[in-house]
Amino acid sequence: MTNPSSRSTVLSTSLTVFAPAKINLVLRILDRRPDGYHNLWSLMQIVQLEDELSISLSDKHSSITLQCDDSSLKTDPSNLVYRAAAAVLEHSGRVIGLDLVLAKRIPMGAGLGGGSSDAAATIIGLNQLLNLGWSREKMARVGQALGSDVPFFLFAPSAIVEGRGEKVAPVRIKGSRWVVLVNPGFPVETKWAYQQLSISRTGVRPLSDVHITLGKASALSWESVLQAAENDFEASVFKAHPTLHRVKQKLLAEGAEAALLSGSGATVFGVFRDETAARQAQSSFQTEPHLKVYAVSTTSDF
Known part of the structure; x- marks a missing residue:
């Protein structure tokens, strides 16, 4: 680090x-x-x-x-x-x-x-x-x-x-995982995503106890991180772009421990325990050539 x-x-x-x-x-x-x-x-x-x-x-x-x-x-x-x-x-x-x-x-x-x-x-x-x-x-x-x-x-x-x-x-996340990134080939503008979020929600949810606990730790396990995974942009972005929700569900069906929108999109990612599982999930998108799909590692040292 x-x-x-x-x-x-x-x-x-x-x-x-x-x-x-x-x-x-x-x-x-x-x-x-x-x-x-x-x-x-x-x-x-x-x-x-x-x-x-x-x-x-x-x-x-x-x-x-x-x-x-x-x-x-x-x-x-x-x-x-x-x-x-x-x-x-x-x-x-x-x-x-x-x-x-x-x-x-x-x-x-x-x-x-x-x-x-x-x-x-x-x-x-x-x-x-x-x-x-x-x-x-x-x-x-x-x-x-x-x-x-x-x-x-x-x-x-x-x-x-x-x-x-x-x-x-x-913060250190102990160990590593493999991640499958699925990009649909179109962007989601950050400004638009914030506007949609403001329109769709009635108030601001406070930070959960789970996230507060994560924030106090100097080292985390992948299990604890993935149990807490969420993205506030998902509901409004998925409503406008249903294909992204479909990608998330497919990643979960392929065995992802968690799947999530990254940032305001448009990439959706799935987290897998090892390279073999990630490569298998990556190959499941071969029939959809309009998607850009990557299988990559989350090594802790660059």
Whole structure:
């Protein structure tokens, strides 16, 4: 738990960082804050589906360039990787040229935190490449301005996340599991999901005693985590997208210990005891080629 979630390989003037996806094993949406955002309580875990980011120092220019193998992703200054690189240079006072190349593997708009993980990986990579010596707390403060999920990836692999996402308490989940991720190929907009949640519910359920107990522990068992698994977005998102509810039921029928929507969607995941069970469940979706299905591990060390 001593290292941020992204792993890397480094040369003297270049570095490659791997940015993992995340799942929400618990996601409770609580009261609305004065700033308009909602307080949340989530138990988050990274999984071994990773984007790959190459960072190179350039002596040919003093700007930031970004390339991506997914043409649907903008590579202009609005991109989270670009913004993260610019933020690191601003906070460190460095004026240098950077060439960034992003290989996308995590589906976009999927509830898997791909953009936030890419931003965190950029901060981690530049901290290492430029020998900045920033602590995880310092990197998280820079990342918080970029997106609510970014700080988590600096304290992963597992953590309780509260507030807007800025309060991150690392926790150890003993052992590992395999996870089958099923993405339907369409996104669910987070803003829309929050709007639907506000319309559909009559009040805010307080945090349960089970979740409060989880939040006080420094180490958890998978059994205790999966018994507490829930996602407040499921009812409204499943109502609008019945296919996602069908995917959840199929994962459970295939032997998942738990199945859940991740984030606000649209990915649904099932947790399995071992790789064999996960691969078997993955193969059950072969007749549905419009779905993107991954079987990945939740190893505790990246």
